[in-house]
Amino acid sequence: MNLKSRRQYEARARIAKALAHPSRLLILDALADGERCVCELTPLVGADQSTVSKHLAVLRNAGIVEDRKDGVMTYYRVKICCLQGLWQCIESVLKQNFDEQRAAMEV
Amino acid sequence: MNLKSRRQYEARARIAKALAHPSRLLILDALADGERCVCELTPLVGADQSTVSKHLAVLRNAGIVEDRKDGVMTYYRVKICCLQGLWQCIESVLKQNFDEQRAAMEV
DNA sequence: CGTATTCATGGCGATATGGCCATGAAAGAA
DNA sequence: TTCTTTCATGGCCATATCGCCATGAATACG
Numbered sequence: 001m002n003l004k005s006r007r008q009y010e011a012r013a014r015i016a017k018a019l020a021h022p023s024r025l026l027i028l029d030a031l032a033d034g035e036r037c038v039c040e041l042t043p044l045v046g047a048d049q050s051t052v053s054k055h056l057a058v059l060r061n062a063g064i065v066e067d068r069k070d071g072v073m074t075y076y077r078v079k080i081c082c083l084q085g086l087w088q089c090i091e092s093v094l095k096q097n098f099d100e101q102r103a104a105m106e107v
Numbered sequence: 108m109n110l111k112s113r114r115q116y117e118a119r120a121r122i123a124k125a126l127a128h129p130s131r132l133l134i135l136d137a138l139a140d141g142e143r144c145v146c147e148l149t150p151l152v153g154a155d156q157s158t159v160s161k162h163l164a165v166l167r168n169a170g171i172v173e174d175r176k177d178g179v180m181t182y183y184r185v186k187i188c189c190l191q192g193l194w195q196c197i198e199s200v201l202k203q204n205f206d207e208q209r210a211a212m213e214v
Numbered sequence: 215c216g217t218a219t220t221c222a223t224g225g226c227g228a229t230a231t232g233g234c235c236a237t238g239a240a241a242g243a244a
Numbered sequence: 245t246t247c248t249t250t251c252a253t254g255g256c257c258a259t260a261t262c263g264c265c266a267t268g269a270a271t272a273c274g
Contacts, residue, residue, distance in 0.1 A: 003136055003151065009129035015197045016132075020124035021232085022116035029110055038251060044110065048234055053252055055232090063204040072241045072250045080203065082196035089189035090122045096187065097170040128262085145221060155264055160222055162262095179220045179271045 018062035019086075023047060024055050027076075028083060031065065035077035125169035126193075130154060131162050134183075135190060138172065142184035 019025065023045050030036055030044055042052045056076055059065040066079045126132065130152050137143055137151050149159045163183055166172040173186045 003133065006129065006133075009132045009136075011201050012132050012194070012197050013127055013129040015200050016123055017127035020120055020127040022113065022120040023232095025116045025119050025123075026110065026113075029116075039249085047232095049251070050235080050253080051233060057252080063200050063207075069240095069251095072248095074251060080196070080200050082199050085192050086196045087119070089187070089193045090119050092189050093122050093170050093187050094118050100170070130262095146219085154262095156221070157223080157265080158263060164222080176221095176270095181221060 015062055015064070018058050018064055021055065021058075023052075024059055027052075027055060027059065028064070028078060031076060031078045032083075035068065035075040037073040037075050039073070041076070122169055122171070125165050125171055128162065128165075130159075131166055134159075134162060134166065135171070135185060138183060138185045139190075142175065142182040144180040144182050146180065148183070 019028075026045060027041055030041060038049065038052060038056065041056070042049045045052050045055070056065065056067070060067060060076075064078065064080060065076050068075045068077070126135075133152060134148055137148060145156065145159060145163065148163070149156045152159050152162070163172065163174070167174060167183075171185065171187060172183050175182045175184070
């Protein structure tokens with residue numbers, strides 16, 4: 001079974017937790033092809049600027065994004081390169097769920 | 108940028124949310140090499156049996172595990188095959204965070 | 215039959231999360 | 245300097261999550 005320590009599961013869960021919000025996933029998607037400032041992300045998310053800032057802080061604290069200050073702006077960018085594989089995994093779960101639901105409907 | 112719909116981000120976030128708890132990650136690890144009943148998982152998690160049942164329900168509702176009832180037991184098993192890649196992504200984030208922390212210490 | 219075991223669920227309290235508002239710091243413009 | 249823009253943070257409230265306890269359903273065993 002090779003179980004890991006409680007600490008390691010907590011560390012993993014912190015990363016997953018940072019990804020567990022639709023607005024943060026939208027932000028990561030928007031950052032996929034380059035850095036964006038908060039003022040660009042705010043209308044995309046469609047929430048208050050303070051709310052977007054807090055979401056970005058969650059992603060930054062998890063080590064998923066990093067920021068660069070330029071004058072009065074703060075630009076955020078994705079710091080990791082494996083997100084694509086992560087989405088594929090999640091999408092495969094969603095597809096399987098969808099297929100099963102459809103199969104259940106057709107019975 | 109190719110942003111997706113709010114619904115798609117919510118669907119993705121539900122999957123991530125189901126993974127965002129150390130006890131549930133421990134459970135998935137324990138299920139990695141085969142099915143286990145609740146009575147086996149409960150001492151591993153170290154929580155109340157009802158707590159473990161609820162964690163399993165979260166994973167089941169997300170479509171990550173499925174169950175099989177045999178007599179008075181319920182056996183759970185992982186339903187998806189891409190978890191390994193997901194762990195690799197999360198571990199790469201953790202490793203990078205750790206490396207950066209160490210680098211900051213050594214300055 | 216009655217009893218024991220296994221598991222799921224409702225309830226409840228403590229804590230965490232997420233949203234907006236208000237505020238303040240920092241940088242640039244006038 | 246004063247005003248504006250950009251962003252982060254504290255406060256507050258509503259909601260969600262998580263833990264345990266208690267209970268009930270279903271099956272197995274005497």
